[in-house]
Amino acid sequence: xxxxxxxxxxxxxxxxxxxxxxxxxxxxxxxxxxxxxxxxxxxxxxxxxxxxxxxxxxxxxxxxxxxxxxxxxxxxxxxxxxxxxxxxxxxxxxxxxxxxxxxxxxxxxxxxxxxxxxxxxxxxxxxxxxxxxxxxxxxxxxxxxxxxxxx
Amino acid sequence: xxxxxxxxxxxxxxxxxxxxxxxxxxxxxxxxxxxxxxxxxxxxxxxxxxxxxxxxxxxxxxxxxxxxxxxxxxxxxxxxxxxxxxxxxxxxxxxxxxxxxxxxxxxxxxxxxxxxxxxxxxxxxxxxxxxxxxxxxxxxxxxxxxxxxxx
DNA sequence: TGATGAATATCAAACCCTTGATATGGTCGC
DNA sequence: GCGACCATATCAAGGGTTTGATATTCATCA
Numbered sequence: 001x002x003x004x005x006x007x008x009x010x011x012x013x014x015x016x017x018x019x020x021x022x023x024x025x026x027x028x029x030x031x032x033x034x035x036x037x038x039x040x041x042x043x044x045x046x047x048x049x050x051x052x053x054x055x056x057x058x059x060x061x062x063x064x065x066x067x068x069x070x071x072x073x074x075x076x077x078x079x080x081x082x083x084x085x086x087x088x089x090x091x092x093x094x095x096x097x098x099x100x101x102x103x104x105x106x107x108x109x110x111x112x113x114x115x116x117x118x119x120x121x122x123x124x125x126x127x128x129x130x131x132x133x134x135x136x137x138x139x140x141x142x143x144x145x146x147x148x149x150x151x
Numbered sequence: 152x153x154x155x156x157x158x159x160x161x162x163x164x165x166x167x168x169x170x171x172x173x174x175x176x177x178x179x180x181x182x183x184x185x186x187x188x189x190x191x192x193x194x195x196x197x198x199x200x201x202x203x204x205x206x207x208x209x210x211x212x213x214x215x216x217x218x219x220x221x222x223x224x225x226x227x228x229x230x231x232x233x234x235x236x237x238x239x240x241x242x243x244x245x246x247x248x249x250x251x252x253x254x255x256x257x258x259x260x261x262x263x264x265x266x267x268x269x270x271x272x273x274x275x276x277x278x279x280x281x282x283x284x285x286x287x288x289x290x291x292x293x294x295x296x297x298x299x300x301x302x
Numbered sequence: 303t304g305a306t307g308a309a310t311a312t313c314a315a316a317c318c319c320t321t322g323a324t325a326t327g328g329t330c331g332c
Numbered sequence: 333g334c335g336a337c338c339a340t341a342t343c344a345a346g347g348g349t350t351t352g353a354t355a356t357t358c359a360t361c362a
Contacts, residue, residue: 121294136287191349
């Protein structure tokens with residue numbers, strides 16, 4: 001390490017989290033690709049399946065991205081006929097978004113393969129280990145929030 | 152859940168990992184921003200500090216991105232005078248990359264704040280918990296690799 | 303020597319994401 | 333009712349990432 005670097009790289013848990021997530025993204029990418037989807041598109045369709053008629057902004061919150069980022073994803077999904085957007089009958093500023101049949105089909109295709117990855121993760125651990133990992137990650141998230149607040 | 156969705160969303164550990172990592176990225180982004188850097192730029196400078204004269208391709212491997220992605224990051228860093236690239240004296244196809252003084256300064260500024268986030272994470276856990284989290288994440292990564300191989 | 307193969311670098315296209323700014327429509331307090 | 337406020341949507345600019353294709357250079361081996 002360099003002088004002035006305050007913490008050895010090996011002690012930075014953030015590195016482990018990032019590496020694991022990059023591995024996960026890579027696998028998910030591979031999984032949903034044959035359905036003609038990207039990972040963000042898959043995530044959006046997945047959230048949409050559970051919340052038909054949701055607004056773009058709400059969808060963005062669900063997927064933890066900015067509304068602008070979600071707009072781009074929805075634009076691509078709409079151009080390919082996987083979703084439909086129609087103005088809300090009362091609240092005229094809102095665009096209600098729904099899956100089309102093609103969208104549902106693509107989602108099911110993608111999910112079938114994405115689940116393979118999720119099952120592989122689940123199968124690696126015992127019930128207790130899964131709970132432990134979840135708990136540690138949740139505490140991690142809280143700690144990160146506290147750390148960010150110090151900036 | 153919808154019929155046909157093979158696994159409840161709440162059981163997908165990938166979701167927890169992704170959420171934690173997004174939180175981490177957001178905090179890191181906030182941390183390095185005041186140094187005028189993005190997170191990938193910070194990561195590249197960090198790796199460069201430990202490996203002066205490394206090639207772009209090797210740097211890409213270290214940061215777990217494609218060489219093309221690293222090329223973009225290096226282009227931006229070079230335009231802002233934070234790194235220098237010079238042809239390797241013997242192996243003429245290689246561009247050796249090194250930090251400039253400005254680059255080292257920016258890195259130290261950014262790292263000072265990034266470490267705040269890392270320290271907040273470390274402080275949340277006991278020594279044993281940190282080891283457990285690392286071990287579970289490592290097994291997770293292996294399981295993901297096995298899952299991806301089934302695709 | 304000369305061909306093959308591996309590593310490096312780069313161009314191009316498509317997509318995703320962020321910040322910042324702006325316009326529009328609805329809600330609530332006065 | 334009217335204005336302040338909030339949520340939604342969108343435009344614009346700057347980065348980052350991937351896949352795919354191509355060129356260059358070096359090392360290896362027949």
